[in-house]
Amino acid sequence: MFSKRIQGVLVLLLAITFMLAACSGNNGNNNSSTGNSAGEKTTDPVTIRFAWWGSDARHQATLEAINKYKELNLNVKIESEYMGFDGYSKKLATQFAGNSAPDLFQYVNAFNDQLGDFLLDLKTTELDTSTFPESALRDFATYKDKLIFIPTGQNAFGSIYNEAFFDKYGIPKDTVWTWENLIEVGRKVHEQDSKAYLLSADIDTIEKVILIPYITQQTGKIWINDDYTPNFTEQELEGAYNYLMQLYDNGVLEPFGDSTAFVGKMDQNPKWVKGEIGMLFDYADSYDKYVQSVTDGKISIGPFPQHPDAKQSSNPLSAGLGFAINANTKAKGETAKFLDWLVNDPEAAIILNTQRGIPASSVALKALSESGKLQPEIKKAIEYASTKESLPLTVLSDNANLRVAHEDSIQKVIYKKLSTKEGAIEALTSIKEKLEELKEAVQ
Amino acid sequence: MGNRNVKHALWGLLFISPWVIGFLCFQLYPLALSLYYSLTDSSLVKIGEFIGLDNYVKLFTKDKDFFPSMRVTVLYTFVAVPAKLAFALLIAVILNKNSRMMNIYRTVYYLPSILGASVAISLLWRFLFMNEGVVNSLLGKIGIPSINWLGSPKVALYTISLLVVWQFGTSMVLFLAGLKNIPAELYDAAKVDGSGKLRTFAAVTLPLLTPIIFFNLIMQLIGALQEFTAAFIVTNGGPMKATYLIGLKIYDEAFMQMRMGYASAVSWVLFLFILVVTLLIFRTSRYWVHYEDGGRS
Numbered sequence: 001m002f003s004k005r006i007q008g009v010l011v012l013l014l015a016i017t018f019m020l021a022a023c024s025g026n027n028g029n030n031n032s033s034t035g036n037s038a039g040e041k042t043t044d045p046v047t048i049r050f051a052w053w054g055s056d057a058r059h060q061a062t063l064e065a066i067n068k069y070k071e072l073n074l075n076v077k078i079e080s081e082y083m084g085f086d087g088y089s090k091k092l093a094t095q096f097a098g099n100s101a102p103d104l105f106q107y108v109n110a111f112n113d114q115l116g117d118f119l120l121d122l123k124t125t126e127l128d129t130s131t132f133p134e135s136a137l138r139d140f141a142t143y144k145d146k147l148i149f150i151p152t153g154q155n156a157f158g159s160i161y162n163e164a165f166f167d168k169y170g171i172p173k174d175t176v177w178t179w180e181n182l183i184e185v186g187r188k189v190h191e192q193d194s195k196a197y198l199l200s201a202d203i204d205t206i207e208k209v210i211l212i213p214y215i216t217q218q219t220g221k222i223w224i225n226d227d228y229t230p231n232f233t234e235q236e237l238e239g240a241y242n243y244l245m246q247l248y249d250n251g252v253l254e255p256f257g258d259s260t261a262f263v264g265k266m267d268q269n270p271k272w273v274k275g276e277i278g279m280l281f282d283y284a285d286s287y288d289k290y291v292q293s294v295t296d297g298k299i300s301i302g303p304f305p306q307h308p309d310a311k312q313s314s315n316p317l318s319a320g321l322g323f324a325i326n327a328n329t330k331a332k333g334e335t336a337k338f339l340d341w342l343v344n345d346p347e348a349a350i351i352l353n354t355q356r357g358i359p360a361s362s363v364a365l366k367a368l369s370e371s372g373k374l375q376p377e378i379k380k381a382i383e384y385a386s387t388k389e390s391l392p393l394t395v396l397s398d399n400a401n402l403r404v405a406h407e408d409s410i411q412k413v414i415y416k417k418l419s420t421k422e423g424a425i426e427a428l429t430s431i432k433e434k435l436e437e438l439k440e441a442v443q
Numbered sequence: 444m445g446n447r448n449v450k451h452a453l454w455g456l457l458f459i460s461p462w463v464i465g466f467l468c469f470q471l472y473p474l475a476l477s478l479y480y481s482l483t484d485s486s487l488v489k490i491g492e493f494i495g496l497d498n499y500v501k502l503f504t505k506d507k508d509f510f511p512s513m514r515v516t517v518l519y520t521f522v523a524v525p526a527k528l529a530f531a532l533l534i535a536v537i538l539n540k541n542s543r544m545m546n547i548y549r550t551v552y553y554l555p556s557i558l559g560a561s562v563a564i565s566l567l568w569r570f571l572f573m574n575e576g577v578v579n580s581l582l583g584k585i586g587i588p589s590i591n592w593l594g595s596p597k598v599a600l601y602t603i604s605l606l607v608v609w610q611f612g613t614s615m616v617l618f619l620a621g622l623k624n625i626p627a628e629l630y631d632a633a634k635v636d637g638s639g640k641l642r643t644f645a646a647v648t649l650p651l652l653t654p655i656i657f658f659n660l661i662m663q664l665i666g667a668l669q670e671f672t673a674a675f676i677v678t679n680g681g682p683m684k685a686t687y688l689i690g691l692k693i694y695d696e697a698f699m700q701m702r703m704g705y706a707s708a709v710s711w712v713l714f715l716f717i718l719v720v721t722l723l724i725f726r727t728s729r730y731w732v733h734y735e736d737g738g739r740s
Contacts, residue, residue, distance in 0.1 A: 093487045093698070097487050097488045114486070257595055260678075261569055261594065261678070263679060270575045400699065404699070417683065
């Protein structure tokens, strides 16, 4: 047996270890002070950590804006943390759990469920919100009566197309797309060249940009009600699935097995890069990444497809993307000042251009318009969307958990493991189950 | 215990304390914490309430993904581990020759294992095996039609298994060490008895390598049951969840759905599964693992 001295040493070692372990522990609840702008002197050196996601073009523009701000404010150091969208929300949530989240970060209201409680109420800062449309702040940026982020710009879906492809297959560039003529034109393209497809879409795009609008344009309702009930029937789902299968059967859509390796990265799809795909559906502010991916050929944005007798376009002007401030930031005043400059300063507006949509701030929009640098293609997409009536996109309709549940059934239909009817039954059941879970979680 | 022994013991404890502290802080403490979290409804950003075994009950009774995911994981293990071990053994036998260039060959063959199942290699794999990738283009040149390596639910799992087989180096080095340890006189005796190459391999080499096979099998099995990177980067669990390994499910639960408590429960079930499988293999080892000293040491 060990002597008492040895036992004593062991106990001591264990105590030290547990002390260390306890020190490293974090209870996950960030309750420390929220910083105080009153005590900050603007000339004191201050460091702001700023995180965002995006394409190279967005990174370049944002870095340029940061450099400009640092020139104007020599006491401010800004640490940039940027990446693609993949994994961004997970990284941010992990950082909040570890109490190491950045001071300022790009945010989208789909994160509200997880992160809404950790964000600073921007009404408590000196950020000028009077330049923003009240409806945008109310409908997109408010959570539990707090203004949790500031929208960077207006955005909408568009059909991003390769002009050279349209020329090659004789497709008029001013085609007003309907779900029906998409099949006619797409079939002809594929008949002419078995390697060419009018359209490609990953599973997220199929769910969010094809199937949901296909149904909600007919019903004129939002996808999911605020009381956690679905706003569509099994028959409506089945109809949309039948339409999707027509797209595949007629060679309109690139086969799912070929495009599935490029979820969220369709700009890397070799067929798109080679000009063998004519059109993709995406948010207008992604335009630049598609331009960069195709070396020969002009990329343009056209309107989003619609039923001829649609009750709504299902392509609302969205202002769900923006910038939020960490409630625990130690540099509340300086961060808000920097954010104010980013979204309201004319010079910043010109540098940032439409990298996050058409600026929502009236000052920024005016400056950008007057500079003549407003990206015409993105402006066009927003104009297309604004001319059609649409219900606003609700946070619940855009919920990631619901999307995952729905996408499972969609894939089974595409791979013909389920008929469109069986798929619709399964999807509706799964979505209802998920909605129940989500409802329980907030109660 | 004398003063001298106490002093020795204290010095010993002092020297091992970095490891002990590391073990307690970074292994035991997180392990205990995850066991506790598995009994709560914690999210990634908030510690939840204690809910007893609810997560485990839900996992076995309500979760539609759990059993299919386990099935895929087991299938993947059944494919990847034997393929990797067989390939590693084959290469080890080839490299177990005395040649001046052999050291270079051994290094080259070990290289893929140094690169590991990293994100970069997984991305490379995606570009090699995508529909218009290098592999299909090479197959096309010899008249074999394209295979949808990543887009077909029937093929995708085997494609990511190949990525693991490609990293056979560590097992190969162990086999090589085992081959070097087989006494030359046994081969001489076999030769005298008129045994052919294949017969010698089956009657001499293989039985004497069984301890190494056993070790490699256990290590690779544990690794395969926890595989994550290949399925995450190359196929992201698809298509149609054909490569939705349990490691990926744990990740999704924790970081996509933010259900850290539930993810912890899945992890513990996986841990127990690996424990049972490992114990079973240990049990069977007495029937097929041959030790020269009869396993006494």
